[in-house]
Amino acid sequence: MGRRGGSAVLSATVLLLVAGCSSGGGGASTGEGASASATSAAPSTAAGTSASVPPAKGSVTVLRTLTTGLKTPWGVAVLPGGDLLVASRDDGTITRVDATTGKKAELGSVSGVSAAGEGGLLGLALSPDYASDHMVYAYFTSASDNRIVRMRYDEKKPAGERLGAPDTIFKGIPKGYIHNGGRIAFGPDGMLYAGTGESGQRGLAQDKKSLGGKILRMTPEGEPAPGNPFHDSPVYTYGHRNVQGLAWDDKQRLFASEFGQDTWDELNAIKPGGNYGWPDAEGLSKDPAYQNPIAEWHTDDASPSGIAYVDGVIWMAALKGQRLWRIPLDGTKASAAPQAFLTGKYGRLRTVVAAGDGKVWLTTSNTDGRGDPKPGDDRILELKVS
Template sequence: MDHGRPSRRRTALPAVLLSAAAVALAGCSGQDAAAPAPASTRQLPAPSSSSPSSPEAPLSPGAQLPAALAAGHALRGTPGTAQDVVTGLDVPWSIAVLPDGSALISERDTARVLRVSQTGGTWRAEQVTATGPAGAVPDVEPRGEGGLLGLALSPSFAQDSWLYAYTTTATDDRVVRMRYSADDAGGAGTLSAPEPIITGITSATVHHGGRLAFGPDRMLYVTTGDASAPSTAQDPQALTGKVLRLTPDGQPAPGNPVAGSPVWTWGHRNPQGIGWDSAGRMFAAEFGQNTQDELNLLQPQRNYGWPLVEGAVPGPDGSDADVTDPAFTAPLVTWPTSDASPSGLLVTADAVYVAALRGQRLWRIPLDDGVLGQPEALLDSEHGRLRDVVAGPDGSLWVLTDNTSRGRPTAGDDRLLRLPLT
């Protein structure tokens, strides 16, 4: 079925940072899609109260940014040598830093939540007791790329103790929330029975998306993959292949492009990283198929092209797609899939960081007063596949490896790494 698809004609763009200069060169034929990009920069739009890239409902006077965003915005500097925080993790997927400086980590296949805390200068990981078998989160079906995926703390966590989680079940993908209770005796704490806030997201073996984050508007943003049904990414009625925007209770957020719909953006294949800069611009990292991965600037009611467009070239369902058609929103950055397969994303005061799985590196894209610079590769093949990156509680970067799922694990994998900033 045709869902208002844009016009098509064949146009190829190189896989580069899409500066104005790069766009001007895109019409030249014969360029290799994986060719190295020239040094270039891109000026990002400046959000305003009427800009679609800024929150629809600005924060009330005195309202605070979600802690994870504020922590990222406070960081700047050059990452140093990676150090182990904890080892022996089993397919870790997401990190949520708690107000006391400890952190919660999800394990995809075991459906366990671990608390990482420090005692006497030594970090350790202990299982939080949930209500499922063996203390795991209940009703999680860990098949393929599914299981217990993204975590996010409520922006009012100090008052309500809600931990949000993206899970795959035997029948669907869903977002649930559980109340986290710390253990005054020094244990890892407990989680209440999950309360579903959105259900019925089509599930499959792969392409779940699964990242959660609260934005500067204190709404919950959820990334969903196409569930191996690419055409659904272009269907505005489907929940797959989208970024959703919800209230903390799981209702479609006020100000969404279509009243009563949770859909914020569409045309996504498998987005797994989202974050915001201090101006309110929203970034997302997305897996391509075989050609190009993407870093996007997300704006509501925009179509990011999949499966008609992959990165900046025609996609598998768009052999004659015009990738310059304004109906598609072009990526800010593209990579060959061998260099990225991007997952977690963090925005700091001076950079956008993207954790790469197949690429086995941490990408740093400089960000200076709204100007995006040329991507830099860090940790290249030093620690294998990288799944998530967050602002650590000590002013460093915290990075999760993911080698026990499909990589080549070494002794101690998987790990939580710490990268000091100087």
């Protein structure tokens, strides 16, 4: 059975010049222009230095547009054969996209989705045992909360009947018109991680009894994961504003992207039990009680949503910033200034997913009510990255 909430939770800086950013798909943001930002490393589950540091500068090649005509795409999960499952935030549907032809096939609607503002059908993830259980996990906004469900996907059934009824494994995450978080992913440890938002209620981020403004870690059944930092609680970290990106490096260290408000968006190295400062700190802080980001962006240049790890580099999709950021890593530090690609070319960018062989899938988000849709939006791009 899923849990409605967790029990009470206890409680060498590197300067880089980067262009800044903020919220836009994850909340209001009013900053203008770009300026220098300070970045600082925060220890993760396994601090240290990588054996091989990627080059300071990289490259992005757009190989093709896989498919077009998607409405409010949000979560993406890659099936074992390479095809993609894509969630529509506003329609509450899941569509299968053929990774070779780009052909789309709608699997059906997820019952219980109540889309409004930034809420709706958000993150998707496949069970670690998908080959045997065929379970697809989804994070969505209901009429009363944000929750996580799982559904059986049976490809052998007739079209329109392949997606089973959702089984709720976790509920009670605060919902709002803004800041619903929504990214879910299974970690290398087989546990399910979820990034949540504070739903516009800032105080929830520091409230250790609340599920808002957190990274949660749970079993596939929705129970607090063994080894969590706080007894009998799914809370893994707290003090977040709106987490929408989760990715692990090749040393099983977790990184997360987070929307700021008026000043700084963040990329964080995640330390179990860490306090990431919101609302008392936004970006780099001198208070040792808070974990500092490894990179930060001024408003307008980021609004980070999804992230992916490829060959020593975090790739971060930017909504308001309308670009793809490359952040090379040296352990849990950024080893060079973040580098921007595709600036303004495809509009708002929501989700980036590793596709193997140095490639990523990248979704646009121009039909989300804050973009300027062009013919063909929204789309999925296949990129070669280095």
